[in-house]
Amino acid sequence: MSSTLPFFRQCPPGLGGNGCEEATCNSTFVDPTLRILKSANSTACSKCDDGFGGLNCNICKGLDSCDIRQTQVNRGVKGVAKSSSAQGQSNGLANYSINNTLTCNNQPRAITASYLQCDVEQATLSALFPGNLTITGIKVANVPNFTATGMAEWDAVSNSSYLSVFLDGVEQFYCQAENCASSNTTDHVQSSTAQWGTDLWHCSSFSCSCIETAKICSNPSFPLASIINSIGGSLDFPCDFVDPNNPFGQTQCKLSTAELNKFVGPDGLALRQCSYGSCVSQYDLEQDWQNSFLQRQSEQSGSLSNGVIAGLAILGASLAVFLVTLAFGYYLRRKASLLQRIDDRSAIGLAWKEIHYHADSAKSTTFMHKVPRERIQLKEYNSEHPSNLLPSSRGQYHILRGITSYALPGTLNFIIGPSGAGKSSLVDVLAGREKVGTVTGKLSWLSKNESHNGFEHRLIAVVDQDDSINLPGFMTVREALQFAAELSVPENVPKHERVRIVDETLQKLGLSQIANHRIGDARSRGISGGERRRLSLAVALVGQPKILIADECTSGLDAFSAQKVITALRDLACGINGGTTIIATLHQPSSQIFDLADRVILLSRGQTLFDGPPSASLDFCEKSGVPVPRGHNVADHMLALAFEGPEHQKHLRDTVLPDDFVQSALPINHGSRGSQTVTTFITQLHALTARSLLMTKREKTGAIAHILGSAIVSVFIGACFFKVKLDLGGFQNRVGSMFVMTILILFSSLSAVVGLAKMRLLMMRERANGLYSPWSWVAAHLTYELVLLRAIPTILMVCIIYWMVGLRSSASDFFQFILIMVVFAWVIAIYNMILAAYIEDLSTAILLAAVYILFNIFMAGFVMSLNSMPSVVKWLRWIVPSKYALEAVADNQLQGLQFIDTFAGVPVRTDVSLFANKLFGFEDGAYYRDLIVLACGFLIGFSFLLFLAVWWRMRELR
Incomplete structure (x- = not known):
């Protein structure tokens, strides 16, 4: 039967028989096909040629062992190769400048072909298969010059390896490796033997083949044959250098592959009492020393590896993008600061003609407040529809009915009327606020100038009725x-x-x-x-601003406070040459306040009853048939008339605009539509972030609760899972601690719903007033929320639990763990912000956030194996952030982790990833994939949805 691996089709030195499955004796100077088979009843060759030893007589012993054999070859000793160095010289293959004298090299570094033998140490294998477990092998860096050195020739392949495992002298399985190379490493096998350094033999392709009749490969209770045959991938074979002063010294090595380590541990298969011995010419030794010296010189030149260069490139590109973005923002800010200032102190008035407003009669009261199809529309007045006769469409109220008036520049103007007269609706239209319904009419500026397009300040400012929001x-x-x-x-x-x-x-x-x-x-x-x-x-x-619109500016104030407020407004409205035009709605002004106005507009049920100076109010009441009694407040009397409705009044005043003012059409997007900001994004971001930090400084409860609460709960969790072991219970606790951390992040993220809802009304009002754009507000809120309330508590939580539980101690594993947890905390927090931005009702938003938490807990993979889920719901795991987070940290912590326990008296040591995949559905090597999905998929995607939700939902609709 021929071997299944191509390197063993013709037996290498030390192997022979059917399929190269038996050990041979003699030495490496004897042709492999002529070597004597080892006795089947012995664990090693009973006798080797002089100067050689080991299970299959491949290893030279002592510095002179190779020189002795070379001399015997030159003399034509029976059974050895016939070529010699002298013959090589006569054939022109060697010359006097090349020293082909052989010496025995007992170091693990392969110069040409290096032979080795080690004892295998593995508790589980030793318990299952007691006996002497030995590995023999050959590492070929370069094919030796067999003719020049007198060595026996065989089909060696450069940069390859040949390994065989024996149990009590019987070969069990064999392996080959390709594309191999030696290098020095600081990852020592054993400190006691590493004082002279460590050689790493790395091969990119490794495969093994099990001998079917062998004891290890034919045990039905432990089917290792399929496992051994599946071993592949790359091979790491580090060995500590031997004491150079001890020609018979031994060293420690290990074999490490991804598949092998799952069974024997992350440190690989331990090889002890390793002996190396290969016959090497002095010429090859000198060449190797020279190459090693040149390599050290190159390493000392400061060159960087490809991985380091790639990492620095990515870091540099990310930093460059950030700096360019920041620099561009400051460039726009500086550009705006250098604009020429326009010094125009003249006042501006406002005129409005035939303002009609139809509001929807039924507003949705569901948690998803329906945005009306009809946005505010400022249309030119159509004379075909008389103002008082314009019918209401089905399902709408006709709130404003053809109101026409004006406010002259630098004057104080009052709009009064009973509740429901349309005062607030009118000033909302004048201010350019979005209305739920349809607005038609015509608006225009009043001034002495032709245009105000270049005015640098906001033209209209609004003061709303509710101070607590502003x-x-x-x-x-x-x-x-x-x-x-x-x-x-x-x-x-x-x-x-x-x-x-x-x-x-x-x-x-x-x-x-x-x-x-x-x-x-x-x-x-x-x-x-x-x-x-x-x-x-x-x-x-x-x-x-040029125009100030104040809605119910004296509401809830006592008479004295109201008087002070209106007096301040009166001082501001000081004429056309620098005064501010004031338009204020009043619910029930006193007589002193009423007389301070330049113009009063009386509304009743959406129509104008009176429009003129306060001095004309007495005449209006007298013509209405209800004169004002002496000593009575004329404003109260007018409100009583308005309460009766416009249909009872026969003496409505017509509004006539003075001819000495220039009218210019008011743009549709005037005033405070949210986009009419006067500062740049950087300025808005700076101001909003500074205010958030000030809020944290003044109101410490929120930040302290997040940080202190995270610390207290983390200590409790760490105590529950303190110093987990590597047995079955310890493995469960290890994964359980990571699962509990994700749950803690999920529940603590509920505060993101409340945090955004708390700022909702203030943001909507300030946005409507044109202080900043929704984009700058989202950026500032995310900066505050994600750094202070998410990243810091999460990092504190990980630092406490990670070390109390006893997870991996390497710095890279620790920081990779923190990275996943922080990104996961950001993802969940932004999702909850989306709920708070889109859903106005806080209780409903929290309810949906809680449901999503349960969904994340169930689909994370710990409560129920993802592989055992029905196919109809199994696909849902790909849209759950907790699945990626838990899988990533599990891969970070479980990859290469050993499960060490005893079952039925048999010690078991194997890689936990073998059953972690079946138990939880986690995939090996998924860390970076999961990180990319969380960061680029969920984090960026949710951030985009948050921007859309804030832009669409968090704006005033009146």
Whole structure:
């Protein structure tokens, strides 16, 4: 029977018989086909030629052993090769300059052909197959010059290996390796024998063949034949160098392949009492020393390996992309700061004609608030539809009915009326806010100039009715104004001038004395209601708008506070040469406040009842048939008339626009549509990130809860899984600790839902006011959330649990473990942010997040094996982040890990990956694939979806 491996088709030295399955004696100077077979009843050759030894007499013994045999060859000793060095010289194959004198080389480094023999140490194999387990072999670096040296010729192949395993002198299986090369390594086999260095024999192709009749290969209880025949891949064969002063010295080696290590451990198959002995010419020795010297010189020249170069290239490219992006952002910022400033202090007014507003009668109350099909539309007025007779379409309310009026530049204008009159709807339309429904009409500027397209500041600023949304409670009054100034004042305004604008705004609105006071909120008391209202006005005015629209600016204030607020507005509306045009809605003004206005517009059920100066209000009431009694508040009297409805009034005033003002059409996307920002992305990102850090500094509860909570729970988990062993229970606890870490990350990520929902209303209001874009807000929120609340607690958790459990101690494994866990924490947190951004109802968002957590727990592979799932649901594992995270950390920790236990008295030591795949469904070598899927698939994909959700859902629809 011929051998199944091609290198053994013609038997190498030391092997013979049928299929090269028997050991032979004599020495390497004797032709392999002429060597005597070892006795079948002995564990080794009973006698070898002089100077040789070992199980099959391949190993030379002593420095002079090869020289003795060479002399015998030259003399024509019977049974040995007939070629000699002298014959070589006569044939012209050698000359006097080449020293072919042979010496015995007992080092593991193969110069030409190196012969070896080792004892095999493996507890499980020794228990299953007691006896003397020995491995013999040949490492061929270069084919020897058989003719010149007198060695017996055989079919040697350069850069190859031949290995045979014997049990009590009987060959069990044999292996061959190709594409081999020697190199020095710092990964020593055993410290006691590594003081002279270690040689690594690495082969890229390795295969084995089991002898069917052999004891190891024919045991039905332990079918090792199929396993041995499947061994392949690359081979690492390190051996420590022998003491150069001991010609009979022995060393320690090991065999290591990916498949073999699964059975014998990550350190490979231990080989002890290894003897090397090969006859090498002095010429070959000198050439090897010379080549080794040149190689050391090359290594000392500082050249980098391909792997290091590739790693540095990737790192450099990533750093370059980041720096280029950052530099481009700062370039745009500087470019904006160098723009020519336009100093136009003249006031601007606003005119509106035939404003109609139809709102949907039924708004969806589901958790996915349906965005109406019809967006706000500012259309030219169509005279074919009379304002008062425009019918309501089915399912809509006609809220505003053909309202026409104007606010002259630098004037104070009041819009009054009872509840439901349409005051807030009208100012929303004037401010350019998105409405749920359809808006038609015409808007235009009023000024002494032809155009305002080049004006550098925001033209319209809005103050909403609810102060609690506009003002973060953790900031001081000055900090709130500085934040607004940084985002609403253009880049070309220097910092010192922004500071001056803030100080002047504080002084104008009487806030200087409380500039360093906290604003406060429902949990912590801060400034008073009147001060909050004036601060809201200051936040809008710090951007120096031409028009200020204030909705219910005195609502909830006492008479004195309301008077102070309106007086401040009166001072701002100081004329066309520098004043601000004020349009304010009032619910029930006092007579003193009413008289401060330049113009009053009275609404009733979406129509105009009165439009003119306060001085004309008495005449209006008298013509309406209900004169104002002496001493009564005329504003209250007008509100009573408006409550009755416009159909009872016969003396409506017509609005006539003065001819001395230029009208210019107002762009459809005017005002605060969210895209009308005046600062660059970098400025917005800087301001928002700084505010988030300030919030963390002032309100430490959230960050402390994440960090301290993570530390406490991690200590508990680490104590539960403390110092796991390598037996069956230890293996279960090892994987269990990693699974618990993923669960901790899953549940702690629920705070991401609350964190984004908490900022939702403030973001929507500030976005509507044009302070920043949704993209900059998402980038700032992710920077704060992912670094402070996700990365830091996750790293702390891993550092505690990892070392308490006793996972792999190498730095590379530790940092790879942290990388997966941090990326996984980011993925889950961003997913929960998507829920919070898309779903307005917080309880529903948390419910769906909890359901997704259960889905991740079930599909991770620990609770139920992924391989045993029904095919109808098995595909779902590919869309679950926890599956990739747990598989990656398992591969990081279990690859090469040994399972060491005893079953039925037999010690078992094998690679845990053999049954981890069947038990959990994890794949070997999946770490980098899983990392790429988590980072490039889930992380980038979820981030994109978050941007879309914030852009689409987190905007005001009134």
